[in-house]
Amino acid sequence: MPDVSYGSEQMPLNDDRTPDSGCDAICIDADRIYDSCGAKDCLSDLPLMFTESEQALVENACSVRINRANVITSTVEVEPVAFHRGFYSVDMTFYFSVNCDVYSSNGALPTTVNGLAVYGKRVVLYGSDGSVKSFSSDKPVKCEKNDRDCSCSSANSVPKATVQISSPMALSAKLVNCKPCSSMPCKPIPHCVCDYFCGELVPCKKKQIAVTIGIFTITRLQRNVQIMIPSYDFCVPRKECCVKTDDPCEVFSKIEFPTDSFFPRKSEECEKHDNPFECGREEE
Template sequence: MAENESTPEYDCRDYFKEAVCIDAMRIYDSCSDKDCLEDIRVLFPAARQPLVDSATNVRIRDVSVITVYIDLQPIPFNKGFYSVDMTFFFDVSLDLFGGPTSCPVPVNGVSIFNKKVILYGSEGNVKMYSSDRCIDDVDPQDCKVLPKATVQVAEPVALSAKLCDHPVCGCEPYCRIPECICQRYGDNFECCQCKNTVYATIGLFIIVQIVRNVQMLIPAYDFCIPEKECVTSSDNPCELFRRIEFPTNEFFPPRATDLGDGGRCCK
């Protein structure tokens, strides 16, 4: 018979010094989602729309998130639950083609996507005041202790784009873009009177959380004292270059037998 190995018992008091109360954001509810945003409209600044109208084909290059607007509202007759309305603004990089032998013309536009989820955020009927608030800036609504919604977004995946010939484009309600984003592109966006429209397909990964400020008791081990000394950077570029290791792998790519799976990709 195998010998029974006994695990030594440790007194937790030997590891942490004291129990301290901290003020932290606790996650009450969360969800993750994987969305394929198929054929969402790409809007362009007015100065760039003529390039789109004269194009015969389009190719997507990259997609990035500009910002996400979040609106948190309690759900009536369902205490503790909140609806999280999210508006995603994407910067879409495209290549426009005017003919079979023409060079691609890079252009950037904006796509908008709306999403709503319902999460549990618990209840709180107190108001919070702090000493860092100016008396002239106090708003009674801001003092109510409501949960906070957060959205984490991974880098979007640029899947495809297509060019459609629409002689008459109606003004769509979602084409209203905030002024701060218009300033980023240097012009207002064209929603109507366009000859061609572009639609993109984007892969999106998100995590939505509802957090609330609470007081929690945790074990404290010690203060966070840095153990590494600060290294003064040098202005000499050659000295910085000498610290970089020689990139051996770049000159000698790994063989199939050096791979972890022995070079066998298919089973």
Template sequence: MSENKCTCGGSLTQREAVCIDTQRILDSCKDRDCYEDQKVWLTEYGQDVIDHTTVIRVRRAEIIRANVSVEPVDFSRGFYRVSVRYYIKLVFEGCVCKGNSREFDGIVVLDKSVVLFGSEGSVHIFRSSCEDFCGGDDCSADCGTNAPTAVVETVDPVVLSVRVAEAGCRSCCVCGCNEVPESVWSCLSGAVCGANDRRVLLVSLGIFSVIRIERPAQLLVNAATCAVPEKECRNCVDDTSCDPCSIFREMDFPVNEFAPPSACTFEKRVK
């Protein structure tokens, strides 16, 4: 399959200085956050399950959405507060009478805030768009803003513990039911239960994240001239002379998929 690799063609020895428009990282940080005893918003079905059992386990957890906002810090020029709100969907399994199990889902809302350096900018940035011609959509609140852009990278949370607590038990909840976007509720298998006088499900989660602040920048870089690719595209759907089995035989055997890493190799990857 070597012919499928990217080939630019042309002379790669001829270099020139070109100006590119990209995002420059001004500040960044990494963190691990532990959220203890966070309330899970359940459906009516899930609420009925925890009302009849305390044997619950988490089958999977995934971040389905994150809202990120950037605001300048008062009396600290060039610094910005990055606020992140995670919406996490969890799938649970509860053991009920006679050894039966029931699966249900819920939503957990988590907040995180950091302060990073984002420098200052006095220019307003506007970009051309075909929709804006002849008075298209109204300009949004952040149109032409000179604020930096915050980027959040994270992995799915690590589930540390889960337990059922009685009604009235103190728990951590960063927002009310009406503050969660409808698009998040639509990810659940049913309508959310807003009762406050029944049992609650609490989870503890760990999240690894990397947050950075970026600004547009024009940089001068050395580049090699690149011609039109010499390789022609192959389409086995329309090309009757193309043999799918011959293409399959050219693929490398996935040895790593059949050989799980040893303890030493795994430790090296972790480090």
């Protein structure tokens, strides 16, 4: 059976090198970013959830202080936006581990506790249209339940959403009266998050800790496409790997002689530098 020509005007791959460019045009399979956005969010008064033993410490606390916060994980969901073809909503839920010092009385030594803070946000981005189904030999086929057509999860046509988040900035923490309606999230907490705290998270009774943290995020929608790019050469290593040695004298022989330590710089040489610490003196 003869091959069907689907791209008669496609550029040849082997005859695109020119004397001036010195490169070939090659076709690669990559994720193209169709839309992206960045955000700087100050998440104020996020309630913390604790295990039963640590929640008892919070109930008897008189003051708290925040130490640090980090991201445990995040869930990302993509859904088409009705009546806006090519646009998709990206729903993100972030799970933070927040470390705080709890003081039971004035002058008492603090007790460190770790709590869970949950924050969700939604953005709308353009992700183009796609109606093809892609299958790959390196991905197992998993069919969704309760679907009459057995639509496979690896064959959907929505774009892939990727979220990047910086390390959270721990800004403040305070003791507030318990609000049971806001202490537990609406969505079920992932099992990996519960395992992170080594115990079941319980709602507050009288007191709870509310924290404020700052985050920077980048959200993007991308699709798998085939594109042509210029190729100059293969990435061949240009240097030889150094072999480690256990001989301390050989290691010492590779250290340069510290000339500046024996012959300090002149004052006029220090003035040439914008950074005063380069000459071994601090700025008064």
